[in-house]
Amino acid sequence: MTSILSAIEPLMNECLGPASAVGVFRTLPQPVHQEVGSLTVVEVRELLLHLETSVRLFARPGKAMAPGKLRDAITGGAPAKAREERYPISSDRDVLVVQRATQMLTRGFFGITDGVRLATAVSELARNIYMYAGRGEVTLRLSEEPNAFVFGIFAVDQGPGIPHLETIMKGDYRSSTGLGRGIVGTQALLNSMHVDTAPGKGTRITGERRVRKS
């Protein structure tokens, strides 16, 4: 039972000197009082950003912080917990909402272009839901592995299912509403994608894109 604050305290004291460190501790976001290893990837990123900025600004001469040390202190050396967000989809407004949510969630983990790729992929899947099924749900999941960050998409609906999936996946199908490339294009934007559909039974699409930690 160690709080994050007590885990990072010796590191920060050593690097900044106790007087400056105390000042920095006062400004840290609330999750710093939680237990080591209990934060989600997003909370870890936020806290690290805060700490690294302070270190850059206030480090004493010759007392640089070894990279990765703060992260290990916050997470206990293990990958942080995944962050999962669920969004109901029933209108074109909701498509915009998941686009924005994807951009927020990927920022800082993925590059700009990857962020656009993922937001576009999510947008395609969310639009398919409200156009063809009426309503459904999109879940976004950001998780951490020892060497990578993984963004997962789960799009689920109880709609009519996707007819002639094989023709669509071959890429020569044109729908009357889109460019007919929604699903194939989305697959190209992701590292992997799986479609599970049956007439009248709805559709489940899972996909992910990963990026190596720098």
Place this chain on the structure above:
Amino acid sequence: MRLGHCVFVSVPAELTDSHARFLQETVSQRLSVADGVRGLVLDVSALSLIDSFAAKILGETASIARQFGVKGVLVGVRPSVAITLVELGIDLRHVETALTLELALEKLQLRIVSTDA
């Protein structure tokens, strides 16, 4: 907004599907009644992403403009958006594009104003 022989449209950042359709309709309406319009510039620099639906609407709008003898040019596609469009397999080949507004006007072979006659 109209300037000389050209109509400028700034596509808003918060573009829902119904907004996109509304925009398309409004622009078509304006072009069909406007006299002497020769160019349509669609500025998409506010869009942080263009998915297949948005691309379809933009492409259609340019095609509709052509029906009225108006040349449509797309301006301000961000680099990451361009990469994504290509990977998504969307072909905007039939739509003229330009890097900047200035180049778009050059493509349309129009000058905004020439007061000194």
